[in-house]
Amino acid sequence: MRIALLGGTGDIGQGLALRWARDSNHDVIIGSRDPDRAREKAEEYERELASVGREVKVTGFANEMAADRADVVVLAVPAYHISDTVEAVADRLEETVLVTPAVGMSRDEDGFHYNPPPHGSVAALAAEAAPEGVPVIGAFHNLAAGRLANLEADIDWDTPVFGDDEDAKETVTALADEIAGLRPLDAGGLANAGEVESLTPLLINLASENDGLHDLGVKFW
Amino acid sequence: MRIALLGGTGDIGQGLALRWARDSNHDVIIGSRDPDRAREKAEEYERELASVGREVKVTGFANEMAADRADVVVLAVPAYHISDTVEAVADRLEETVLVTPAVGMSRDEDGFHYNPPPHGSVAALAAEAAPEGVPVIGAFHNLAAGRLANLEADIDWDTPVFGDDEDAKETVTALADEIAGLRPLDAGGLANAGEVESLTPLLINLASENDGLHDLGVKFW
Numbered sequence: 001m002r003i004a005l006l007g008g009t010g011d012i013g014q015g016l017a018l019r020w021a022r023d024s025n026h027d028v029i030i031g032s033r034d035p036d037r038a039r040e041k042a043e044e045y046e047r048e049l050a051s052v053g054r055e056v057k058v059t060g061f062a063n064e065m066a067a068d069r070a071d072v073v074v075l076a077v078p079a080y081h082i083s084d085t086v087e088a089v090a091d092r093l094e095e096t097v098l099v100t101p102a103v104g105m106s107r108d109e110d111g112f113h114y115n116p117p118p119h120g121s122v123a124a125l126a127a128e129a130a131p132e133g134v135p136v137i138g139a140f141h142n143l144a145a146g147r148l149a150n151l152e153a154d155i156d157w158d159t160p161v162f163g164d165d166e167d168a169k170e171t172v173t174a175l176a177d178e179i180a181g182l183r184p185l186d187a188g189g190l191a192n193a194g195e196v197e198s199l200t201p202l203l204i205n206l207a208s209e210n211d212g213l214h215d216l217g218v219k220f221w
Numbered sequence: 222m223r224i225a226l227l228g229g230t231g232d233i234g235q236g237l238a239l240r241w242a243r244d245s246n247h248d249v250i251i252g253s254r255d256p257d258r259a260r261e262k263a264e265e266y267e268r269e270l271a272s273v274g275r276e277v278k279v280t281g282f283a284n285e286m287a288a289d290r291a292d293v294v295v296l297a298v299p300a301y302h303i304s305d306t307v308e309a310v311a312d313r314l315e316e317t318v319l320v321t322p323a324v325g326m327s328r329d330e331d332g333f334h335y336n337p338p339p340h341g342s343v344a345a346l347a348a349e350a351a352p353e354g355v356p357v358i359g360a361f362h363n364l365a366a367g368r369l370a371n372l373e374a375d376i377d378w379d380t381p382v383f384g385d386d387e388d389a390k391e392t393v394t395a396l397a398d399e400i401a402g403l404r405p406l407d408a409g410g411l412a413n414a415g416e417v418e419s420l421t422p423l424l425i426n427l428a429s430e431n432d433g434l435h436d437l438g439v440k441f442w
Contacts, residue, residue: 110412114419156442160427186430187423191331195423198335202408202416206381206441209407219440220427221377 004070006031006063009041013076015148024178031066068092079104079122086129097168100126101140103200112201121193135165137172142199144215157217160187160196225291227252227284230262234297236369245399252287289313300325300343307350318389321347322361324421333422342414356386358393363420365436378438381408381417
């Protein structure tokens with residue numbers, strides 16, 4: 001399977017790219033608005049993977065080209081770039097699954113707060129921007145990007161996966177399951193997005209308020 | 222210390238009462254609108270504690286009397302009874318810490334959803350209802366009541382604790398820490414209540430959507 005990470009030069013994109021390239025046999029494609037930057041980062045990831053003994057090809061393209069080549073497109077961009085990123089690649093999405101890990105947050109002196117767009121959630125915003133028939137699945141919101149991108153660090157985390165298209169949810173669940181130490185959990189449909197997305201500011205607040213806790217993920221039991 | 226559980230005849234109240242009575246040396250007081258019911262349940266808890274080798278006194282009173290006797294008052298009632306419960310005991314609260322574990326939720330065919338009162342959170346609602354100078358601390362939202370109330374079941378869970386009064390937060394944190402298998406974490410001030418409260422519908426959705434998962438709690442790492 002071919003996985004494109006749009007915004008794959010950023011922190012969560014980097015973590016997912018490195019882990020999939022190391023732990024699975026899927027093709028990992030880095031997308032960026034700037035194709036030179038995408039190629040540079042793809043080469044950087046290749047070198048990092050080689051340094052842990054994994055010789056694998058990672059490619060880099062402009063977002064449109066990356067999406068064009070992919071079966072699964074991860075929108076690894078900030079919440080406020082979801083709409084324009086989806087619009088930019090809309091005519092490249094055919095039988096493609098869109099994945100959104102983004103969260104809308106605000107920050108004040110107390111900490112981070114869940115601040116969804118008027119659509120109710122970032123996932124609902126992505127679903128509205130997506131062409132008809134292109135399923136949107138939410139996943140990977142609650143992974144600490146720093147630890148994810150550090151291949152020396154083991155993880156043992158859950159990630160809730162939600163969406164209304166059962167086949168697409170199954171595809172993303174299987175991909176998540178291939179990352180070592182990651183357990184995908186079914187969080188239901190798109191209507192349940194808010195409860196998943198609001199985990200992210202909670203994790204940031206807990207890491208900031210408690211000595212010794214940082215790069216937090218979550219495990220349900 | 223004397224801990225009163227208003228609504229201590231209900232599920233989360235029962236779990237906290239049993240665990241504190243078993244794991245700490247604090248006085249546990251069961252409150253209910255119906256004092257007979259409070260006394261009955263207190264005796265039932267005593268018998269259950271005796272059956273696991275813990276001979277300890279648990280008392281039961283009407284909510285007003287329970288609050289009057291307590292240093293810490295846990296509002297173990299549904300979100301829609303927070304206001305009237307606080308009002309009923311308001312003149313009994315002196316140097317008392319109020320604790321709110323309640324969450325506002327709605328339910329539809331997709332699952333449970335976080336549905337806070339117009340105040341922004343149940344904790345903010347409790348703070349508005351509380352007499353001036355009585356601190357409100359949020360904690361114990363995300364404990365599965367069934368497993369908590371089953372003394373045969375070990376737990377290994379975190380509970381985020383939040384509030385604006387640092388002394389009161391410290392008191393509640395120390396009490397939470399005395400329950401075996403429970404790790405309190407600082408989630409910051411009252412403004413961070415929504416992110417903590419919305420964990421509860423997520424836990425319910427995950428338990429309902431995933432075979433083999435039930436009575437879910439959470440661990441952050």
